[in-house]
Amino acid sequence: MADLAIETEGLVKVFGTNRAVDGIDLRVPAGTVYGVLGPNGAGKTTAVKMLATLLRPDGGRATVFGRDVVRDADAVRGRVSLTGQYASVDEDLTGTENLVLLGRLLGHSRPGARERSAQLLAAFGLSEAADKQVKNYSGGMRRRIDIAASILNTPDLLFLDEPTTGLDPRSRNQVWDIVRAVVAQGTTVLLTTQYLDEADQLASRIAVIDHGKVIAEGTKGELKSSVGSGSVQVRLRHPEQRPAAERVLATALKATVQLDPDPVALTATVDGQGTDLGAAEQAARALAELAGAGITVDNFALGQPSLDEVFLALTDRKGTTA
Amino acid sequence: MSTVAPGKDSRQTDALAFEAPRAEELAALLVGQERPPRPGALSASLTFGWRAMLKIKHVPEQLFDVTAFPIMMVLMYTYLFGGALAGSVSAYIQFLLPGILVMSVVMITMYTGVSVNTDIEKGVFDRFRTLPIWRPAPMVGYLLGDVVRYLIASAVMLTVGMIIGYRPDGGVTGVLLGVALLMVFSFAFSWIWTMFGLMLRSEKSVMGVSMMVIFPLTFLSNVFVDPKTMPGWLQAFVNNSPVTHLATAVRELMAGNWPAADIAWSLGWSAVFVLVFGAVTMRLYNRR
Numbered sequence: 001m002a003d004l005a006i007e008t009e010g011l012v013k014v015f016g017t018n019r020a021v022d023g024i025d026l027r028v029p030a031g032t033v034y035g036v037l038g039p040n041g042a043g044k045t046t047a048v049k050m051l052a053t054l055l056r057p058d059g060g061r062a063t064v065f066g067r068d069v070v071r072d073a074d075a076v077r078g079r080v081s082l083t084g085q086y087a088s089v090d091e092d093l094t095g096t097e098n099l100v101l102l103g104r105l106l107g108h109s110r111p112g113a114r115e116r117s118a119q120l121l122a123a124f125g126l127s128e129a130a131d132k133q134v135k136n137y138s139g140g141m142r143r144r145i146d147i148a149a150s151i152l153n154t155p156d157l158l159f160l161d162e163p164t165t166g167l168d169p170r171s172r173n174q175v176w177d178i179v180r181a182v183v184a185q186g187t188t189v190l191l192t193t194q195y196l197d198e199a200d201q202l203a204s205r206i207a208v209i210d211h212g213k214v215i216a217e218g219t220k221g222e223l224k225s226s227v228g229s230g231s232v233q234v235r236l237r238h239p240e241q242r243p244a245a246e247r248v249l250a251t252a253l254k255a256t257v258q259l260d261p262d263p264v265a266l267t268a269t270v271d272g273q274g275t276d277l278g279a280a281e282q283a284a285r286a287l288a289e290l291a292g293a294g295i296t297v298d299n300f301a302l303g304q305p306s307l308d309e310v311f312l313a314l315t316d317r318k319g320t321t322a
Numbered sequence: 323m324s325t326v327a328p329g330k331d332s333r334q335t336d337a338l339a340f341e342a343p344r345a346e347e348l349a350a351l352l353v354g355q356e357r358p359p360r361p362g363a364l365s366a367s368l369t370f371g372w373r374a375m376l377k378i379k380h381v382p383e384q385l386f387d388v389t390a391f392p393i394m395m396v397l398m399y400t401y402l403f404g405g406a407l408a409g410s411v412s413a414y415i416q417f418l419l420p421g422i423l424v425m426s427v428v429m430i431t432m433y434t435g436v437s438v439n440t441d442i443e444k445g446v447f448d449r450f451r452t453l454p455i456w457r458p459a460p461m462v463g464y465l466l467g468d469v470v471r472y473l474i475a476s477a478v479m480l481t482v483g484m485i486i487g488y489r490p491d492g493g494v495t496g497v498l499l500g501v502a503l504l505m506v507f508s509f510a511f512s513w514i515w516t517m518f519g520l521m522l523r524s525e526k527s528v529m530g531v532s533m534m535v536i537f538p539l540t541f542l543s544n545v546f547v548d549p550k551t552m553p554g555w556l557q558a559f560v561n562n563s564p565v566t567h568l569a570t571a572v573r574e575l576m577a578g579n580w581p582a583a584d585i586a587w588s589l590g591w592s593a594v595f596v597l598v599f600g601a602v603t604m605r606l607y608n609r610r
Contacts, residue, residue: 052452056609077454078360086445090373092380101376104369105453107358116351123347133380144343149449154352174343181345185352 003030005065005157005188006051012059013046013212020046022212023060028190028205030065030156033183035203036192037311043212044192045085048159051190052082064157081150082159088146091135095126095145098134099152106153120148124178140171147178157188164198176201196311208314216314223310231269232283234290235299239263245295252286270302363456370463375470387430388475395426396482399546407547412487419483420500420573421545426479427472427508428540428565432532434468434512438519439528451607458604465512472508476501492578500575503588507568510592513599520606545569564591 006028013021021043028034038044049055051062053073061068067075082088089098096117103113121130124144129137134145143163150158160179164172179202183189193199199206199220206223208216216223232253236245242264246257249268257268268286270279277285283302290297361369378384399422400415408414438461441447450460480488480497490497515532522528542556543565549557560566564587571584 049448052448054448054451074454077452078357080452082448082452084445084448088445088449090377090446091444093373093376097376101369101373102449102453104372105361105366105450105455105459107361109358112358119347119351122344123351124343151352153357177345178343178348181348182352185349187352 005030008062010060011057011062013050014058019212024214026207030188031186032204033189033191033202035199035206036209037199037206038209039194042209044209045161048161048192052080052159053077079156081155083146083150085162089134089149094131094133095121096130102149102152124148140167143175155187160189160191162192230279230303231267233301234266234297236264237296237298241295245290248289248293249286252289360454366455366459367462370460371466374467387433388471389478392426392475392479393482395422396479415483415486415488419488420576421569423479424504424569424572425540425545427475427504429536430475431508431512432515432536435515435519435528435532436525438516439525461516461603465509469505469509472505490576492576496576496578500572504572507588507592510595513595513603516603517599540565543569
């Protein structure tokens with residue numbers, strides 16, 4: 001286990017007066033999908049570029065599988081692949097030509113590169129587009145050829161920089177399936193995204209980055225519990241009982257209760273604070289008290305906070321970010 | 323893990339866009355794959371040269387500057403200056419053709435900078451730069467592809483020249499030697515443009531700077547007239563210009579002579595260009 005694919009200490013990159021990456025510490029375990037989450041301009045791409053040896057860090061240190069990304073850049077390049085936000089393939093060339101070109105550059109013989117290229121195109125559902133120029137591909141197809149190019153030689157570490165930005169839901173799901181297949185074969189994936197949903201679906205650990213700094217790091221569960229436990233949604237049968245229900249919930253949960261536009265619905269946060277009870281137990285007691293007060297409850301749901309809520313809570317600066 | 327069954331649907335909505343990736347096939351491709359040994363410097367450079375050829379295949383319009391432009395240069399200068407400078411067109415073409423060939427090809431080299439500048443902004447260069455290959459290979463490949471363009475330009479110009487009346491005394495050997503020397507020089511000289519292509523921010527500025535370099539360098543030479551008619555200070559520049567040495571060497575080779583000194587100067591300058599501007603180019607390339 002304990003093998004680290006990436007380790008960084010105080011990684012810094014400065015562009016002019018902008019500290020794009022401002023002291024990032026990461027420890028990415030090998031064989032997992034690690035999500036780097038952050039709004040536009042948070043420094044995600046800059047960090048990835050340093051790790052992929054495209055940019056030289058201005059401070060700190062980073063190693064990939066124990067090799068320094070500056071001093072031992074060539075060794076790092078032998079083990080990583082990068083798929084950027086924009087297509088990292090040549091748009092003037094056809095799908096086959098792109099893959100054969102990269103295959104040759106990775107040391108395959110000409111027939112070997114052709115064979116591998118045909119197999120990959122087939123596996124990525126691109127056989128029919130093999131002889132078309134990439135500039136005629138749809139967004140989803142571009143992203144697929146791009147990832148295909150990244151796994152020509154199965155990399156030990158794959159950087160996916162916002163792989164689904166701008167894709168329709170179907171293409172996005174296809175990319176997710178590909179990522180899962182890649183990681184199932186033992187490749188470590190560093191995934192940057194601004195979609196919480198994506199991190200939630202794919203990543204086992206997540207670092208939230210904003211303004212060049214890691215502002216939270218952990219498993220999905222840890223991140224979620226760090227900003228409170230969730231909320232209860234209650235639906236009553238009789239709208240006239242709502243004021244009473246509001247008082248009961250406010251007392252039972254020691255939290256503010258929100259009145260929804262729907263006249264029979266209420267929502268209250270359960271933060272699990274000031275008590276030893278778990279959020280679910282707290283909610284159960286509140287439900288019992290509602291029943292005790294003679295209020296008819298038709299529906300009662302305890303929701304986990306979404307990563308969206310976590311993200312907004314963490315990156316919120318007077319409501320300006322995200 | 324969800325997988326999508328391959329070929330489950332025969333209804334063709336948009337077969338291309340909706341053809342789904344196949345996870346099992348993909349998984350099979352990823353396991354047990356051995357990495358082949360890294361390609362050598364030459365192999366990697368030639369592969370990038372092949373990329374340049376593919377680009378010509380897909381965007382043949384880019385050959386305009388190595389076909390129409392050289393024809394225009396030959397015709398324009400021959401008929402413009404022929405009568406005044408040498409008494410007749412057929413007399414002038416004997417003197418002019420090797421020189422105008424050198425001038426045109428050296429001028430065409432400047433498009434290298436523009437293509438490097440536009441290409442490097444594209445994502446595909448990030449991929450090249452993360453490959454474990456000999457670092458200068460993408461640039462060398464570029465220039466190898468350009469040598470093919472220069473060869474096309476040379477063939478076009480020699481053909482037009484022959485039609486007008488150019489008759490090289492050096493025969494096929496002399497012409498081929500002259501073209502070979504021109505290719506070596508152009509390859510080396512192009513490193514100036516790769517440097518500017520990487521250094522400057524926009525295509526326009528690359529174009530502007532290139533003009534500033536190329537016009538004085540090619541016109542202030544012995545391509546059109548004998549430098550003896552020029553003022554002394556200009557002669558000093560012209561007689562030592564690399565383009566003059568190259569033009570003389572090519573002219574003499576094609577005339578069947580062996581201009582050892584000018585060949586040596588041309589090759590010497592070529593070495594200097596590669597060493598100086600090649601080094602600066604690679605420094606810029608690695609720093610990006």
